[in-house]
Amino acid sequence: MSAGASRRRRQILRTGRPIVLSRADLSASVTVTGYAPPPQASQLAEGVGKATLLAQITADETSRTGYEPRKGDNLRDGPKTYTLTDASPVFDRGTLCGWTLIASGGS
Numbered sequence: 001m002s003a004g005a006s007r008r009r010r011q012i013l014r015t016g017r018p019i020v021l022s023r024a025d026l027s028a029s030v031t032v033t034g035y036a037p038p039p040q041a042s043q044l045a046e047g048v049g050k051a052t053l054l055a056q057i058t059a060d061e062t063s064r065t066g067y068e069p070r071k072g073d074n075l076r077d078g079p080k081t082y083t084l085t086d087a088s089p090v091f092d093r094g095t096l097c098g099w100t101l102i103a104s105g106g107s
Contacts, residue, residue: 005092009058011035012098019055020076021062021069021101024083030067032057034101036077053082053103059089059096069099080106 012035019036022029036055055075062068069087076082082103090098 002092005097008056008090009097012056012058016057017077019057020074021067021084022074022076024072024074028067030061030065032061034077052085053077053101053106055101055103056090056098057101058098062099063096069101075101075103082106 013033016033016035018031019034020029020031034055034057036053053075055077057069069084071084071086073084073087074081075084082105084101084103086100086102088100088102089096090100
């Protein structure tokens with residue numbers, strides 16, 4: 001793993017919090033450690049309740065369980081539930097090392 005990928009992984013594990021990913025039909029779920037940066041000033045002005053959530057997760061839990069995040073999945077972060085609008089894999093030298101999750105909602 002490159003130095004950049006190791007640094008990213010350490011940051012997620014150190015500052016992250018438990019996030020639950022589940023299929024829309026609840027057929028599968030996995031709890032992962034995710035890092036979501038704090039909302040920007042423009043998001044606060046619009047109202048955080050419906051802001052886009054951008055979360056970074058490692059591939060540790062998803063690889064271990066075989067769960068691959070995809071559009072339409074539910075993401076539960078504390079009391080709020082979001083719907084994934086995009087799930088992009090993050091690779092380091094050809095090896096899957098994490099995911100970038102983009103979600104909307106926040107109900």
